Amino acid sequence: MSEKKIGAYVCSGCGIGDRLDVNQLVNTAKRDGKANEVKDHPFLCSAEGVKLIQDDIDNNGVNRVVIVGCSRRAKTEAFSFENVAITRANIREGVLWVRPDAPEHAETTQEMADDYVRMACAEIKYMGIPSGSGEQDLTRHLLVVGGGISGMTAAIEASKTGYKVELVEKSGELGGMVGKMYKRVPTKNGLQGPVDTGIAAMVAAIEADANITVHLNSTVSKTEGAPGRFDVEIATESGSTNNVRVGAIVQATGFKPYDMSQLPELGAGNADVVDQMGFEALAKAAAGGAIKRPSDGKEVKSVAFVQCAGQRSDKPGHLNYCSGHCCTTSIKQAMYLREQNDATAVVLFDDLRTPGATGEDFYRCGQEKGVTFSKGQVSGVAAANGGLEVKFKDLILNEETAMEADLVVLATGMVANSGPNPYLALDLEAAKAAEDTAQVAVLEKQIEVAPPSILNLQYRQGTDLPHLKHGFNDSHFICFPYETRRTGIYAAGPVRRPMDAHQAVEDATGATLKAIQACENAALGRAAHPRSGDLSYPSFRKEGCTQCKRCTVECPFGAINEDEKGYPQYNEGRCRRCGTCMGACPVRVISFENYSVETVGQQLKAVDMPDEFSEKPRILVLACENDAYPALDMAAAKGNTYNPWTRIIPVRCLGSTNTIWITDALNSGYDGVILLGCQKGDNYQCHFVKGSEIAHIRMSKIDDTLKSLNLEQERVQTYEVSIADIDRIPQILDDMASTIEKIGMSPFKF
Amino acid sequence: MSEVIATNQTILVAGGGISGLTAALEAAECGKQVILVEKGPTVGGRVGQLYKYFPKLCFPTCGLEIQLRRLKANKNVRLLTMAEVTGISGEAGNYTASIKLSPRYINENCTACGECGKAVEGEYDDEHNYGMKKRKAAYIPYNLAYPQRYVLDPRAVGTDDGERAKAACKYNAVDLDMQEETLELNVGAVVWATGWKPYPAAKIQPYGYDRYDNVITNVEFERMLDPFGPTGGKIVRPSDGVAPKNIAFIQCAGSRDRNHLKHCSRICCMASLKQTTYVAEQLGDACKSTVYYIDIRAIDRIDDFYQKVQKDPNVSFVKSKVANIVSGSNGNVVLNGVDTEGYNRYANDHDLVVLATGMESTVPQGVFPEGTVINEHGFIDLEESNGAIFGAGCSSDALDVNRAAQNATAAALRAIQVVTKVAAQEG
Amino acid sequence: MAKREYSFYPGCSSQSGASSINYLRSTQTVCSELDIQLNEIPDWNCCAASIGYAGGGELPRISLSARNIALSQQAHGQQDIVATCAACWLATREAKERIEGHAKIRSGIDAALGEIGLKVESQMPKTRHFVEVLMEDVGLEEIGSKVKKPLAGLKIAGYVGCQTNRPFGIAGESFENPMYLDKMTAALGAEPVEKYEKKASCCGGALMFSEPEKSQALVKDIIEAAYDGGADMIVTPCPVCQMNVEVYQNHINKRFGTKFNIPVVYYTTLMSVAFGKSAKEAALDGQMIRAARLEEIAGK
Amino acid sequence: MSNQIEKYRRSFLSEVEANVEEGDMVKMCMQCGVCSGSCPMQNHWEHPPQEIFMMIRAGKREEVLSSSSMWMCTSCYNCIARCPRGLPITHIMHGLATYAKRLGLVPKEQPTAKFGQMFWDNLSKKGRVNELKLGLALYFMNGIGPGIKKSLEMQDVGMGMMKTGRMNPMEILGGHSIKDTAGFSKMLAKAFEIEEGNIKNNG
Incomplete structure (x- = not known):
């Protein structure tokens, strides 16, 4: 790496030159920032301005660029230079737009701007140019776990995209649940009845596909490594194992039907009471002829479909959610009966859930075929008169009634086949550590009944994908259905979320793209979403490491294992570059090339600290770059103002906040510190899962530091904010200024 | 308008809402070349007009911001706003798409400094707020609008307001002579994600x-x-x-x-x-x-x-x-x-x-090659005969945001398969 | 302007001495002014209206309209069949749809009409309400141009009722808030009552006879809403509506303690007056509740 | 026709589909209730249309066919216009009424059923309605006593109509008629014959 040469470029456009002393900014960059080249331009983002910078890069050896002008979120197309490190001194949104344009404010506004120049120069001095992680294997090879419709779709779609696939199926044949069905719900619009499942064709396509290797009667006994270099051990029933290397994994392990034996009140136990899969078996056996009932083989003339059986119910043992597909499935099955048996088929539902265009078409199709629908609450099913009696309340006719069937x-x-929730074990560990015996008992019980692992991940964080709710491996994010917490491993189909076959196919196709993308990213050593494209990665100084394990425990993505000696072992491909490990490290040995304890620490120290008597407090703000920082930008664009004492530093995630920054800030005389992170808790908004929460916990422990420094607790505040808090965040900043006014300046000004 | 380069290995994504953005970014992050066209002056689409999402009650702008960051960082995506696909001909792996570019009257020089907005006097119904309030003749559609550039209402062009905007801009960004243009692009596959309207x-x-x-x-x-x-x-x-x-x-x-x-x-x-x-x-x-x-x-x-x-x-x-x-x-x-x-x-x-x-679907009639199936509800079904034209998000069915993103990701893969095949054939 | 010609289906209530003969008379006045020629269907029969189902059932009922259609075709070819009565129009239109849409009905009708040597051609003429002719073929502009005595100062509630409005209605009009009577009223120089919420409410139809209490309660609301809107009179395009809303006002007053006395006129009467025709030509003598203000204008 | 109607079996629904005008659309109802809420006679229904459709599915044959509900239909077509599933509710109501009448299940004193029959009888005699005769028949449908009372009640209307030329007392002597009454009757007879046959075939 050649010598660091800093170029600082001050834009005087957008009114900057009118309100600030640009010469002074230039001098600050030179004098305090120690920039090697400093230039100003009235319109820096113009072609001419950009060329000015490019010329310095090309001809003057500038490899560290400081743009003094607008926010890092603005004019990104213009300020995009190759092979250099870039940062911004945000004096437009961060200073000009948030300060009133009046002579009495000119001095403090200029001070703000000068500070941001100093901060940016200090930061860039410690920034390297990331070159991507060393793990750069391109493995155009996927592991697909589960040979049902989701898994088969993933395999076929991956192969079509030029990827090889290892398809692992626990049972002796491909096809899964849909394979056991007689027919399926159509995926296209129009009033058509049930259609062929298409499973046979898929199986045939897979068998004929040289790109796809099928492992029947097999399970995944071990998964090691990271995106681009997963080493998977596939165990067959016979005991032999196969080892394969894959780039990414699609987990499409599907579901099992809820155990209906838990519903004796609905007649479970009677041979003629079946669940939906049971009915599919009857229909399949009938092969297009009349469907016969199990007890005596009599042709079925009347059938009741009881919707939401053991679902959408908070009774213990029931499922508290809706499974999404059952309404259309029952309509489909009722259609079999209409067509094959000319039978009465009554669907007793609470809400008929056939959404979208395809869904509503299918409902209407069922009606056209003479399926009977009744909004009814079933209270009991029992044997009667050689058949069954279904007791229910007809909610439309408002009467208790019964029908014979x-x-x-x-x-x-x-019920999702998702393996154990990996956090159970960690929670148990934590509960034991906290000596919370009640919690330990609860968790131990849960672990006892946990299903066997599916992926057998050799991750510090546990063996499987984390569950979101009800045992499903869904993403927590509405806009990002594939935002997995185990990079390179994507859940698809009903293991991710309750869904029908149509959605499962779409889901598996989408998950396949993500898996392919994970391979491609790994090959280039860059991060996945949400910091996609980021080439930086964490590394640690082994000499300083105390093996405290905080980084391995706190990593939200399970990226860090421990080696035999107890040192952290990074798997960069799994890492999402949030910096939570960096924030966690008490001895500050973890860093990224362009983001480190120093890049932030030096910025906050670069601020010019007025003395105690100047009545110019300084407030350090660490703002999450995903939500808080954009909100501040938007606040500025809307003309919201805040006090001139604030100095804002964006952080990748509040979880990356190392307490040393706070201690340093307090020691350097800052009068207040504000941390702005995302919402935590069950509905967390933090894309790094627990970053914000961890920061809150860390900050709750800062009180001791404050006490030891004899400082007031109010000086350090942590907030959950959202990107929409455009009015609230400036208020938070001003509130801190008021607080300082009340409690007085910090005594630590030197 | 600077040159737009596209080949039959390029994926065209129509619509810059959550589905179009997702499809474009997912494909681009797989290394594919994408042209993303948006009819309006900003990406973000319908979700940008929502207050919160169900069921988490989080803010749509949060996800949009991440998408925007991905977009800004990715050189594989070329975004065209004020652009509308008016016709597609050809076949899978080799389509010609006609794209109408409407004048924004404000060029890339714009720094979003806001002077033109202060200078103009005219006010019009604010589309972002369904006409429930007014906006200026020179405006940024909403807080998170991207590209972060002003737009000049065409109704202001030829009036004093147009001249005021021009006079106020120090960066020569207001171009009242901008004309409608038409681009003809060669693309290999099309993801149609123009979303819905109430x-x-x-x-x-x-x-x-x-x-x-x-x-x-x-x-x-x-x-x-x-x-x-x-x-x-x-x-x-x-x-x-x-x-x-x-x-x-x-x-x-x-x-x-x-x-x-x-x-x-x-x-x-x-x-x-x-x-x-x-x-x-x-x-x-x-x-x-x-x-x-x-x-x-x-x-x-x-x-x-x-x-x-x-x-x-x-x-x-x-x-x-x-x-x-x-x-x-x-x-x-x-x-x-x-x-x-x-x-x-x-x-x-x-x-x-x-x-x-x-x-209501916004899938248009008369834009697609013959044989493209638009069902009776106005959605694009997944059909063989559609070639490499793939509906995504609410162009494929009435979907919520989560399913739209899921579906758009799937559509992106289908498009990738086509252009990958083209690449393989061309060596 | 060339003469417009239509095949005309007057209906039972437009016969001499029948309840809406005044409608026919004013229609004729309007036609002569607008140069419209109505060619009566020879030997037309009753359509069974909306109450005939009880005795007639489906096929016999439809056969009635089918006979009219067949006779119209025989005499007037493909001329549009025009009816002034909502029920006549609706029954004929429905019969056409049903014959076209149901093979079983088509064959039944063929057989029934076959008995008397008639046949409904596969291409049946369109059946239209006279209002459609006025709005679509003539147009408000032409109507407005014929106005000699603008009905200035009159506030009129346009009561469209049911069957002129649903299920077919006049093209471009909504079922809930049809505006054509208001537009027509305005074209004649009067002021339509805005937001007349009962304009498409039911007057009880034939149930005025069998369920008078219930139907009169409906009519009460219709009249009340007109008064609330400040109306001087009500205008309607339907003979049943006209009759139900006009002639039972005394009974309603007795039953509900109201003091209704509001004229209910046909749009053709309004037009005739505005066109400068005499009270007689406008059939104002057919009003049980006299439309004094119209008489005044007609007498000027 | 099945007499043994079992609850929620399709038997009664099938009967309706086969024998009732537009009865095959009953199954398309999704119980939104917009018809019931749109009916001008909604305060007088025993069972609103959407409930009738549910009762048909539930197999409540007697209750449906002997209900006076269908006879409350004023043919305003509000329900048809608003029905999201396009059920021709007015026609189905008429059809149910007709079918009930044919089976003799109509409540004895159902006034609309009586009036409807009178109307039909009136028009089918001469091909056109004789309003005067129809009116008188209506007033006297419950006997001479009530008839006179009713006539007196309606005297003002009658007089008003006569004064305005909208009622002709001479109609009592015969009144309007089509020319081809014979052919007309023949046509109707044939139509009835076919319709009866259809129902028998289905039943």
């Missing part, structure tokens, strides 16, 4:  | 959207909650600006109805449930909400959101499609209908009505 189909829900 | 509520005549001030739509209600929206974030009656005490949410307003949209629009149930939580949060016990519904489609694991709302004593549910709305006293309206659970007639007085208007 030859067969009853219970629409029970989906 | 069904025109005035067409649902029994509900008198065009006759009663206090009958509004769910998308308008959503704008009302935005602190930067027409009411500064306050829930108020349009007629008198007073906080309502008794709101009706009417489901299937235009959906599941052969007089309007035959399909179920999927999102409206959850949207109304979500909106009752806005009411609860802002007005507490001072306001009741009543949801008139046929079926509550809080499908799959988010059914718990419905269960939570059901427990709110200020929210009630009536299984009934409201028959009609007539005027009551003091700007109130009266909803007539029957609660079908046991046949109870009602004539309920409400001081604000929110119509859960459905999603």
Whole structure:
């Protein structure tokens, strides 16, 4: 790496030159910032301005660029230079736009701007140019776990994109649940009845596809490594194992039907009471002829479909969610009966859930075929008169009633085959550590009944994908259905979320893209979403490491294992570059090339600290770059103002906040410190899962530091904010200024 | 307009809403070349107009910001705004797409400094707020708009306002001579993600959207909650600006109805449930909400959101499609209908009505090559005969944001498969 | 302007001495002014209206309209069949749809008409309401141009009723808030009542005879809403509406303690007056509740 | 025709589909209730249309066919215009009424059923309605006593109509008629014959 040469470029456009002393900014960059080249331009983002910078890069050896002008979120197309480190001194949104344009404010406004120049120069001095992680394997090879419709779709789609696939199926054949069905719900619009499942064709396509290797009667006994270099051990029933290396994994392990034996009140136990899969078996056996009932083989003439059986219910043992597919599945099955048996088929539902265009078409199609629909609450199913009696309340006719049926189909829900929740073990560890015996008991019980692991991940954080809710491996983010917490491993189909076959196919296709993308990213050593494209990665100084394990425990993505000697072992491909490990490290040995304890620490120290008697407090703000920082930009654009004492530093995630920054700030005389992170808790908004929460916990412990320094607790505040807090955040900043006015300046000014 | 380079290994994504952005970015992050065209001046689409998402009640701008960061960082995506695909011909792996570029009258020089906005005087209905408030003739569509560049309303061009804007700009960014242009691009595959528009509520005549001030739509209600929206974030009656005490949410307003949209629009149930939580949060016990519904489609694991709302004593549910709305006293309206659970007639007085208007597809006719199947609801089915034209998001069915993103990711893979094949053939 | 010609289906209530003979008379006045020629269907029969189902059932009822259509075709070819009565128009239109849409009905009708040597051609003429002719073929502009005595100062509630409005209605009009009577009223120089909420409400139709109490309650609301809107009179395009709303006002007053006395006129009467025709030509003598203000204008 | 109607079996629904005008659309109802809420006679229904459709599915044959509900239909077509599923509700109501009448299940004193029959009888005699005779028949449908009372009640209307030339007392002597009454009757007879046959075939 050649010598660091800093170029600082001051833009005087957008009114900067009118309100600030640009010469002074230039001098600050030179004198305090020690920039090697400093230039100003009235319109820096113009072609001419950009060329000015490019020329310095090309001809003057500038490899560290400081843009003094607008926010890092603005004019990104213009200020995009190759092979240099870039930062911004945000004096437009961060200074000009948040300060009133009046002579009495000119001095403090200029001070703000000068500070941002100093900060940016200090930061860039410690920034390297990331070159991507060393783990750069391109493995155009995927592991797909589960041979149902989701898994088969993933395999076929991956192969179509030029990827090889290892398809692992626990049972002896491909096809999964849909394979056990007689027919399926159509995926296209129009009033058509049930259609062929298409499973046979998929199986045939897979068998004929040289790109796809099928492992039947097999499970994944071990998964090690990271995106681009997962080493997977596939165990067959016979005991032999296969080792394969894959770039990414799609987990499409599907669901099992809810155990209907838990519903004796709905007739479970009677041979003629079946669940939906049971009915599919009857239909399949009938092969297009009349469907017969199990007890005596009599042709079925009347069937009741009981929707939401053991679902959408908070009774213990029931499923508290809706499984999404059962309404259309029952309509489909009722259509079999209409067509094959000319039978009465009554669907007793609470809400008929057939959404979208395809869904509503299918409902209407069922009606056209003469399926009977009734909004009814079933209270009991029992044997009567050689058949069954279904007692229910007809909610439309508002009466308790009953119908006789030859067969009853219970629409029970989906239970995800997702493996144990990895955080159970960690929670148990934590509970034991905290000596919370009640919690320990609860968790131990849960672990006892946890299903066997599916992926057997050799991760510090546990063996499987984390669950979101009800045992499903869904993403927590509405806009990002594939935002997994285990980079390179994507859940698809009903293991991710309750869904029908149509959605499962879409889901598996999407997950396949993400898996492919993970391989491509790994090959280039860059991060996945949300810091996609980021080439920086964490590394640590082994000499300083105390093996405290905080980084391994706190990593939200399970990226850090421990080696035999107890040192952290990074798996860069799994890392999402949030810096939570860096924030966690008490001895500050973890850093990224362009983001480190120093890049932030030096910035906050670069601020010119007025003395105690100047009545010019300084407030350090560490703002999450995902939400708080954009909100501040937007606040500025809307003309919201805040006090001139504030100095804002964006952080990748509040979880990357190392307490040393706070201690340093307090020691350097800052009068207040504000941390702005995302919402935590169950509905967390932090894209790094627990970053914000961890920061809150860390800051709750800062009180001791404050006490030891004899400082007031109010001086350090942590907030959960959102990107929409455009009015609230400036208020938070001003509130701190008021607080300082009240409690007085910090005594630590030197 | 600088040159736009495209080849038959390029994927064209039409529509810069959440689906189009997702498809474009997912493909680009797989290393593919993408041209993303958006008809309006900014990406973000319909979700940019939402206050919060269900069921997490988080802000859509949060996800948009991440998408924008991905977009800014990725050189594989070329974004064209004010651009509309007007025709596609050819076949999978080799299409020619005609793209009409409308003049923005403000070029890339724009720094968003805001001087032109201060200089102009004219005001027009603000599209971002469904015309519920005004915006200037030179404007940024909304806080998070991207590209972060001003737009000059074409109606201001040729007026003093146009000249004012031009005079105010120090960066030579206002170009009043900008003309409409047409681009012809060679692309290998097309992801169509032009999304949806709210069904025109005035067409649902029994509900008198065009006759009663206090009958509004769910998308308008959503704008009302935005602190930067027409009411500064306050829930108020349009007629008198007073906080309502008794709101009706009417489901299937235009959906599941052969007089309007035959399909179920999927999102409206959850949207109304979500909106009752806005009411609860802002007005507490001072306001009741009543949801008139046929079926509550809080499908799959988010059914718990419905269960939570059901427990709110200020929210009630009536299984009934409201028959009609007539005027009551003091700007109130009266909803007539029957609660079908046991046949109870009602004539309920409400001081604000929110119509859960459905999603109408914006898939156009006459743009696609022959053989492309657009179904009777206006959505693009996944059909062999569609070649490499893939519907995504609400161009493929009425979908919520989560499913739209999922579906757009799948569509991106299908497009990638086509261009990968082209690349393999071309070596 | 060339003469417009239509095949005309007057209907039972337009016969001499029948309840809406005044409608026919004013229609004829309007036609002569607008140069419209109505060619009566020879030997037309009753359509069974909306109450004939009880005795007639489906096929016999439809056969009635089918006979009219067949006779119209026989005499007037493909000329549009025009009716002034909502029920006549609706029954004929529905019959056409049903014959076209249901093979079973088509064959039944063929058989029934076959008995008397008639046949409904596969291409049936369009059946239109006279209002459609006025709005679509003539147009408000031409109507306005014929106005000699603008009905200035009159506030009129346009009561469209049901069957002129649903299920077919006039093209471009909404079922809930049809505006054509208001537009027509305005074209004649009068002021339409805005927001007349009962303009498309039901007057009870034939149930005025069998369920008078219930129907009169409906009519009460219709009249009340007109008064609330400040109306001087009500205008309607339907003979049943006209009759139900006009002639039972005394009974309603007795039953509900109201003091209604509001004229209910046909749009053709309004037009005739505005066109400068005499009270007689406008059939104002057919008003049970006299439209004094119209008489005044007609007498000027 | 099945007499043994079991609850929620399709038997009664099938009967309706086969024998009732537009009865095959009953199954398309999704119980939104917009018809019931749109009916001008909604205060007088025993069972609103959407409930009738549910009762048909539930197999409540007697209750449906002997209900006076369908006879409350004023043929305003509000329900048809608003029905999101396009059920021709007015026609189905008429059809149910007709079918009930044919089976003799109509409540004895159902005034609309009586009036409707009178109307049909009146028009089918001469091909055109004789309003005067129809009116008188209506007033006297419950016997001479009530008839006279009713006539007296309606005297003002009658006089008013006569004065305005909208009622002709001479109609009592015969009145308007089509020319081809014979052919007309033949046509109707044939139509009835076919319709009866259809129902028998289905039953």
